[in-house]
Structures are given as C-alpha cells and as structure tokens.
Amino acid sequence: MAGGKGGSSGVSDRVAAVAAWPVQRIFGLLEYPLAAIQRSVGISRMPWIFLLPNLAFFGIFVVVPLFINFAFSFTGGTELFLGNRVYTGTEQYEFLLDCETFGDPTTCREDRFWKGLYNTAIFIFFQVTFLVLFSLITALILNREIRGRGFFRAVFFFPVLLSPVVVALIWKWVLLRDGILNAFLVSIGLDKILFFVSPEWSMFWAVFVSIWAHMGFYTLILLAGLQAIQPDLYEAAEMDGASKERVFWRITLPLLWPNMLVVIVLALIKGVQIFDEVFVLTGGGPGTATQFIVQYIYNTGFTEQVQNFGLASAASVVLGIILFVLTMTQLAATRARDNG
Amino acid sequence: MADTSTTRRSLASLISAQRGRGKLHWTDVFTYAYLLFGVLLMFGPVIWLVMSSFKTPSGLLEFPPTFLPLGQIEVQVDGHDKPLPLYEVTSQDGTTRQLAQVRRIGIVSQMVDPQNPDTTVKVPIDQRTKVREFRMAWENYTDPLERFNFVSFLNNSIIVTVVATLVTLLINSMAAYGLSIYEFRGRNAIMLFIIGTLMIPITVILVPVYLVVTKMGMINSLWAVILPGAATPTGVFLLRQYMLTIPKDLIEAARMDNASEWAIYSKVVLPLAMPAIAVLAIFSIMWRWNEFLWPLIVLNRSEVYTLQVGLNAFQGELDVQWHYILAMTVVTLIPVVVVFTFLQKFITTGIASSGMK
Numbered sequence: 001m002a003g004g005k006g007g008s009s010g011v012s013d014r015v016a017a018v019a020a021w022p023v024q025r026i027f028g029l030l031e032y033p034l035a036a037i038q039r040s041v042g043i044s045r046m047p048w049i050f051l052l053p054n055l056a057f058f059g060i061f062v063v064v065p066l067f068i069n070f071a072f073s074f075t076g077g078t079e080l081f082l083g084n085r086v087y088t089g090t091e092q093y094e095f096l097l098d099c100e101t102f103g104d105p106t107t108c109r110e111d112r113f114w115k116g117l118y119n120t121a122i123f124i125f126f127q128v129t130f131l132v133l134f135s136l137i138t139a140l141i142l143n144r145e146i147r148g149r150g151f152f153r154a155v156f157f158f159p160v161l162l163s164p165v166v167v168a169l170i171w172k173w174v175l176l177r178d179g180i181l182n183a184f185l186v187s188i189g190l191d192k193i194l195f196f197v198s199p200e201w202s203m204f205w206a207v208f209v210s211i212w213a214h215m216g217f218y219t220l221i222l223l224a225g226l227q228a229i230q231p232d233l234y235e236a237a238e239m240d241g242a243s244k245e246r247v248f249w250r251i252t253l254p255l256l257w258p259n260m261l262v263v264i265v266l267a268l269i270k271g272v273q274i275f276d277e278v279f280v281l282t283g284g285g286p287g288t289a290t291q292f293i294v295q296y297i298y299n300t301g302f303t304e305q306v307q308n309f310g311l312a313s314a315a316s317v318v319l320g321i322i323l324f325v326l327t328m329t330q331l332a333a334t335r336a337r338d339n340g
Numbered sequence: 341m342a343d344t345s346t347t348r349r350s351l352a353s354l355i356s357a358q359r360g361r362g363k364l365h366w367t368d369v370f371t372y373a374y375l376l377f378g379v380l381l382m383f384g385p386v387i388w389l390v391m392s393s394f395k396t397p398s399g400l401l402e403f404p405p406t407f408l409p410l411g412q413i414e415v416q417v418d419g420h421d422k423p424l425p426l427y428e429v430t431s432q433d434g435t436t437r438q439l440a441q442v443r444r445i446g447i448v449s450q451m452v453d454p455q456n457p458d459t460t461v462k463v464p465i466d467q468r469t470k471v472r473e474f475r476m477a478w479e480n481y482t483d484p485l486e487r488f489n490f491v492s493f494l495n496n497s498i499i500v501t502v503v504a505t506l507v508t509l510l511i512n513s514m515a516a517y518g519l520s521i522y523e524f525r526g527r528n529a530i531m532l533f534i535i536g537t538l539m540i541p542i543t544v545i546l547v548p549v550y551l552v553v554t555k556m557g558m559i560n561s562l563w564a565v566i567l568p569g570a571a572t573p574t575g576v577f578l579l580r581q582y583m584l585t586i587p588k589d590l591i592e593a594a595r596m597d598n599a600s601e602w603a604i605y606s607k608v609v610l611p612l613a614m615p616a617i618a619v620l621a622i623f624s625i626m627w628r629w630n631e632f633l634w635p636l637i638v639l640n641r642s643e644v645y646t647l648q649v650g651l652n653a654f655q656g657e658l659d660v661q662w663h664y665i666l667a668m669t670v671v672t673l674i675p676v677v678v679v680f681t682f683l684q685k686f687i688t689t690g691i692a693s694s695g696m697k
Contacts (some may be wrong), residue, residue: 030606035600035602050515050517062545063537065549080550165632186404212381298633313548316543
C-alpha cells in the first residue's frame with residue numbers, strides 16, 4: 001500500500017492514509033473498554049458483543065416496528081402513540097377491502113387504495129416486461145465483441161447511480177410543454193402534447209423513466225450471466241454450422257434463464273414499491289392516474305389533513321404480504337440458479 | 341490492448357462485408373444502431389439538462405429552444421440608466437442595422453441607435469430579431485447559494501451521507517466479524533434473522549418507524565434519517581462473505597500474541613477486509629445521497645431538508661424557478677458522476693457479484 005509512488009494510486013493511498021488516521025485513533029481508544037469487557041464476559045461471549053449494535057439497530061428500527069405495524073392496523077383515530085389509540089379490531093381491513101366488484105376501483109369504499117393497487121399492477125406489468133426485454137437486448141449487445149465495450153457499458157449503467165429526484169427532474173425538463181421533445185414534435189410537423197395532462201401519457205412516461213433509470217442494473221446482472229456461459233459451447237455450435245438465431249434460442253437463452261428469473265422477480269419486488277421518481281415526475285397525477293400503493297400509504301399516513309395511521313398501516317400490511325410472496329419466489333429462483 | 345485488436349477485426353469484417361469473407365449479419369447493423377441510439381437516449385437528457393442550466397430565465401422560455409445557452413446582448417446607451425437589449429432591425433429597403441430597444445408598446449417598439457442616442461425610431465416588433473451571444477448564466481449557480489437554503493441542503497446531505505456511512509461501516513463490520521470469525525451456538529439463526537430483515541423494506545413499516553423516531557425525539561433532526569437505515573443486511577452479508585476468506589491462522593497467531601478481540605478486529609481483520617468495506621462504503625454513499633421517501637417523511641422544516649427533499653420542494657412550488665432548479669440538479673448530480681468516473685469498476689463488479697444495489 002505504501003509503495004505506490006506517483007500516479008493516481010499514490011495520491012489515493014495518501015488520501016486513504018490521512019482519512020484512516022482518525023479512524024485508527026478512535027479504534028485505539030475503544031481498545032481499553034472492550035478489552036475490559038472481554039475480561040469480564042470471557043472470549044466465548046465476545047461475538048455477541050460484536051453483534052450487539054447491529055442487532056439493536058435491527059430490533060429498534062425493523063423488528064419492533066413490524067409488530068407495531070400490526071398493532072396499528074387494528075386501531076383507529078389520529079393519535080400517533082399506541083397507548084392513546086382506540087382498538088377497532090379488523091375495521092381498517094374491512095374498510096380497505098370493501099368492494100362491490102373487485103374489478104372496478106370506483107365501486108370500492110376506499111377507491112384510492114384500489115386505484116393505487118390497479119395502477120401498480122398496470123405499471124409493473126409494462127415496466128417489468130420491457131425492463132427485462134431491453135436489459136436482455138442490451139446485455140446481449142454488450143456481450144458481443146464491440147469497440148469500446150467498457151464505454152458503452154458505462155453509458156447504460158450510469159443512470160442507476162442517479163437519485164430518483166434527479167432522474168425525474170431531468171425527464172420533467174425534457175417533457176414539459178415547451179420542452180425539447182415538444183420542440184422536436186413541432187419541428188416534424190406534429191402538435192405539442194401536454195404529457196402530464198393525459199393519464200395515458202403520464203403512465204407511459206412513468207414506465208419509461210423508471211426503465212431508463214434502472215435498466216443498467218439488470219443489464220449488469222444479465223451480462224454477468226452471459227459471460228459465465230462456456231465459450232466452447234458456442235464454438236461447438238459454430239462447428240456444427242448452427243445459425244446465430246438457433247444458437248440464441250438453443251444455447252444462450254436456456255443457460256441464461258435462471259438469471260432471467262432472478263432479474264424478473266427482483267424487478268417485480270422493486271416495481272411494487274415504486275414511488276420516488278414517479279412522485280417527483282407526475283405527483284401521482286393527473287388526478288390519481290399514476291398514484292401507486294406506496295404513495296397511497298404516504299398520503300394516508302403523512303400528508304392528509306387527518307393523518308390516518310391505522311389505515312396506512314393496514315395498507316402497509318397488504319403491501320408487506322405481496323412483497324413476502326415475491327421475496328419467497330425470489331429465494332426459490334436464486335436457489336434454482338445457484339444449484340442449477 | 342487485446343480489446344482493440346478484437347474490435348479492429350469486427351470493424352474490418354463490418355467494412356469488408358461485401359467482399360464475401362465475414363458476411364455482414366443483420367445483428368451487426370442492429371448492434372451499432374442500438375448502441376448509437378442508446379448513447380443518445382442515455383446521455384442526451386443529461387446533456388440537455390446541463391446546457392439548460394446555463395440559460396437565463398428568458399432563454400429557458402424560448403420555444404423552440406436553442407441547444408447552446410445564448411444571452412441577448414445588452415448595450416449601455418447614453419441617457420438611459422439600465423443597459424438596453426440589442427436587436428437587429430430589417431428596414432423596408434432590406435438593409436439591416438442594430439438598434440437598442442427603449443420600450444415596447446403593443447406591437448411597436450421604440451428603439452434607438454446606440455451610436456446616435458438622441459433620435460428614437462418606431463419599429464414593428466416582427467421586423468426585429470434579438471442579437472445574441474454565447475453566454476453562460478453562472479448566476480443560476482451562484483444565486484441559490486445566497487438566496488435559498490441551498491447551502492444548508494448541501495450541508496445536510498453531506499452530513500447524512502458521511503455520518504450514516506461511517507455508522508453503517510462500523511456496526512455492520514462488527515456484526516460481520518462476529519458472524520465470520522467465531523463459531524458459536526445460534527450463529528446460523530442470527531444470520532438467517534439478518535437476511536430475513538431484507539424482506540422488510542422501509543416502505544412496509546413507514547408508520548411505526550415514524551412512531552419510534554418520534555418517541556426518540558428525532559423528528560426534524562438528521563439523526564432520524566441517519567439511524568433507521570444504518571444496519572443493512574446487504575452490508576453484513578457482503579462483509580461476512582469476504583471475512584470468511586481470511587485465514588484462521590492469522591487470528592490464532594494474533595491471539596497467541598495476547599491481542600484482545602477488539603484489537604484483532606480493528607488491526608487484523610478490518611485492514612484485510614478493505615476491498616469489501618470499500619464496496620459497502622460506495623453503496624452506502626450512493627444510498628444515502630439519493631435517499632428520498634424517508635427523509636421526505638421525517639424532515640418537515642426546510643432548515644433540515646436534504647438536497648433531494650429540497651429539490652422536490654422547489655419543483656413543487658407554484659411558480660417553478662426552473663433556472664435555479666436545473667442548476668441545483670446539476671450540483672446534486674456532480675458527486676455521483678465523480679464517484680462513478682473513478683470507481684466504475686468497483687461498483688459494477690460489486691453489483692455483479694452481490695446482485696444487490
């Protein structure tokens with residue numbers, strides 16, 4: 001590490017050394033109290049001491065809240081503290097799930113929740129389909145022998161790192177009434193389109209922008225899968241004179257399928273929780289056209305005049321169940337990939 | 341090196357396609373068309389954002405927009421306090437001259453010749469065009485520093501990112517150490533429990549975590565953003581997998597030398613686990629810098645807003661000041677671009693190997 005002379009590695013080593021100094025001091029100061037603890041509890045209990053902070057964080061901010069969430073969903077009123085809340089039994093769930101026909105959100109008592117569910121379903125159907133499709137095409141293309149592969153991989157990947165707010169603002173600026181896309185439409189003789197006034201266009205751009213932002217991540221996973229395929233399989237196919245199409249359908253796709261499955265389920269899990277970029281892009285509008293489950297929970301619990309924590313919690317439980325099922329599917333898919 | 345030779349071959353086969361050898365397959369054409377389109381689609385909007393962020397408010401209102409930031413030239417004319425905007429006027433006989441506009445009344449504007457400021461001429465507005473030059477509106481970047489809480493947004497984001505990343509690295513590396521170096525009863529159960537918390541994203545427990553944070557008196561403080569996400573299953577998992585590869589002999593040798601367990605953790609294992617810690621640090625910085633929903637819920641006063649929440653508040657205002665928003669968006673984007681340019685390899689291999697982001 002210390003040997004790096006000149007060049008960027010030398011500089012970064014020096015920076016790392018300077019940054020490491022206070023860290024080393026703090027660790028050094030902690031050595032005495034922790035050695036004392038070790039003397040009193042014995043070495044065999046030390047792993048628990050190391051695990052303690054992390055488990056405490058999980059306990060306070062994940063496990064306890066999970067139980068409180070259930071408790072909340074059986075209470076009513078606007079009080080935040082559990083002790084002050086009224087027990088209402090399954091009233092919140094009954095209210096949430098009360099529909100004349102489940103196919104039509106307008107017949108439900110809490111139509112916003114159902115609209116959110118339906119919107120999410122429509123969103124993930126299109127988003128996941130095209131996300132996986134374009135990630136696959138991009139991965140296949142980046143897997144070819146092309147000039148500047150590293151550059152092109154970076155091009156498709158960099159939006160993954162952008163914050164959802166930045167992504168939304170970038171596209172909002174492109175899509176505004178006097179934005180560059182409308183300028184392009186006018187220049188080829190079409191009329192301007194007010195994208196965020198139309199429910200269909202708003203949904204289209206919500207799907208489009210989230211694919212734009214996340215495609216690089218899934219492309220990367222598929223690319224890793226493609227590169228793990230043995231090259232001699234392709235060589236053998238070439239010797240046999242198989243066409244490129246045939247190689248794709250008979251070798252590439254079947255061998256990539258386990259990775260595809262993981263990508264699909266991962267995209268579903270993320271898709272169900274869609275909020276950030278669409279919230280900034282469309283605000284859920286026009287009306288409730290692009291309002292999704294998470295935004296329903298956020299609005300119900302935090303932005304309405306009357307903060308309905310009980311209802312928000314009940315909706316969270318429903319979301320949690322959906323995610324649980326999807327995660328179980330993901331685990332099965334991952335296991336199938338790693339074993340297969 | 342090897343890369344260029346293979347690409348040269350594929351390029352050569354592309355060019356020599358007509359000569360029989362290495363026939364041009366439709367997928368070759370498709371590949372380059374796709375990549376070209378991809379570069380345009382991925383980079384285009386970002387470049388457009390950066391170019392637009394240097395335009396003046398009036399430049400932003402222009403339709404159709406210009407690519408480069410152009411500003412109208414203004415000239416100082418005797419007898420007028422303020423600089424006047426310069427126009428090119430075409431008169432009836434087809435000659436053009438440059439005049440400065442004094443004021444505009446309806447469809448007629450009163451103009452003066454900067455060289456001869458005493459006589460004003462009336463010109464219909466459709467006979468004049470703005471005289472413009474390339475000008476970057478740096479004030480879009482400097483104004484927010486003085487006029488809004490932008491500096492405090494930036495500070496808050498930096499504090500959250502740095503402190504949260506340090507806490508994350510400390511507690512997760514400790515846990516990973518406990519789970520990788522020791523063998524004790526309940527180890528697998530704890531590991532399963534930690535992985536299990538992956539299934540409970542913050543979106544599912546917004547209300548109760550809000551309650552916990554309120555009870556702890558952290559609402560509208562940066563701790564409310566920093567602490568809830570500090571323990572990450574991803575982090576523990578990533579570090580543990582790496583620490584498992586550290587030879588047990590090293591630890592035994594340190595114990596022989598009477599090193600305390602803490603000393604082994606901080607002086608032997610941590611330095612060896614640096615590559616994994618660096619990956620987690622990069623992830624954590626990305627997560628925290630970009631975090632939006634949770635800060636949006638727990639930060640309700642503009643002094644404590646992070647950049648993301650502040651940006652969202654600005655764009656939601658009735659009278660959207662796009663020239664400032666665009667500039668602030670570019671500032672928010674810069675750290676990510678810097679991190680990406682220098683650490684691209686780290687990030688991509690980190691994601692490809694762990695399957696997480």
